[in-house]
Amino acid sequence: MGNQFLSSLEVMTSCSQCPTVLLDAETLVSCGLLETLKFSVLELQEHLDTYNSKREAAEQWLDNCRKTFGDKDSNQRPNTQAQQMEMLAELELCRRLYKLHFQLLLLFQAYCKLVSRVDTIKREAEVTNMSEELAILESCLKEAESVGDGQQGVGEFEVDQSSTETAIHSLIESLRARDFSTAIAQVKAFRCLWPNDIFGNERDDAVQTLLHIYFRHQTLGQTGCLAVVGPSRDLSQASARLMELNLQIREALCQAATHPHTHQTHILSPTPTAHIQTQIDTQNTVLSTEL
Incomplete structure (x- = not known):
């Protein structure tokens, strides 16, 4: 046995x-x-x-x-x-x-x-299936994270982050520019500025946090979107x-x-x-x- x-x-x-x-709340119900x-x-x-x-x-x-x-x-x-x-x-x-x-x-x-x-x-x-798009993004972020380049401090970013909205915009721009190491460094830095906010806390996985932020931004004002990653x-x-x-x-x-x-x-x-x-x-x- x-x-x-x-x-x-x-x-x-x-x-x-x-x-x-x-997925968005309306899709969850519908x-x-x-x-x-x-x-x-x-x-x-x-x-x-x-x-x-x-x-x-x-x-x-x-x-x-x-x-x-x-x-x-x-x-x-x-x-x-x-x-x-x-x-x-x-x-x-x-x-x-x-x-x-x-x-x-x-x-x-x-x-x-x-x-x-x-x-x-x-x-x-x-349903708009965004699984493949998010899976590719996850793979790129994990690769960048494994390299260990995303270790910049809060003061090393040129953009003045006066609010979470401008911080999120800065993150999205980094992701669109495929600057994944910077995006990882940014989300870690923003956690120090806005702890337990949309950026999570130091115990949360940075890649997962970025996936949530990206999905939320891409589906803003839309319904019927869903992604299964992993x-x-x-x-x-x-x-x-x-x-x-x-x-x-x-x-x-x-x-x-x-x-x-x-x-x-x-x-x-x-x-x-x-x-x-x-x-x-x-x-x-x-x-x-x-x-």
Whole structure:
């Protein structure tokens, strides 16, 4: 089962970067995306809360196992009742990890549905899709940022920035002139002049801030504009792979549950392991219907 868990982690890590969606308020409502967002956020929050609850339960069970059985190598101990109790505890831990993995799968699928809905909207005829334009701009800005030229100070700009409006105009002119290093330096400098304004703060990504400002300026007085910037890989393949791995984990767990050694234990006296056995019996009753 360990290999399947690691494979799932690799799949989710490969999809960890979320796209940035830019659109005007009217388009948000007219395309029905606002209602989609409301239900999607509620669904995501529900799955996340359940995931956190199951994660805490799995962590608690793991801590109990360590306190009861320690970290000794079970292969070096005789085939005793204590050893078999430890095997049962490990099996229960695997059950909890499976339920945790399944909840993570539901969370990922809910996220995929939301991304798919946004991807569908940008292809509608009444929507002006600016994704390619913004993607090119993002690439240029990131390249300029990686060079490290955008480190000028506030006093190094010749334009007198008396207000945020003139500052924004100066930024747009830099972007139109393809002077991306200057634009990055400007937005960082303007944050010192107008902290927590449209230019964000020092913790915000300068490239993302510039993309927002550029999109807002280009769509001023317009409606029906939308841009999706960032990873655009097909998440359906990742979702299918995670479902396949989940079924493999479930099958492995079912095989482990029917292993002969898991049915040879009898409680002879009230010991610390007996307390865990009582919990295992209770969980087995609950989980048997799900496996």
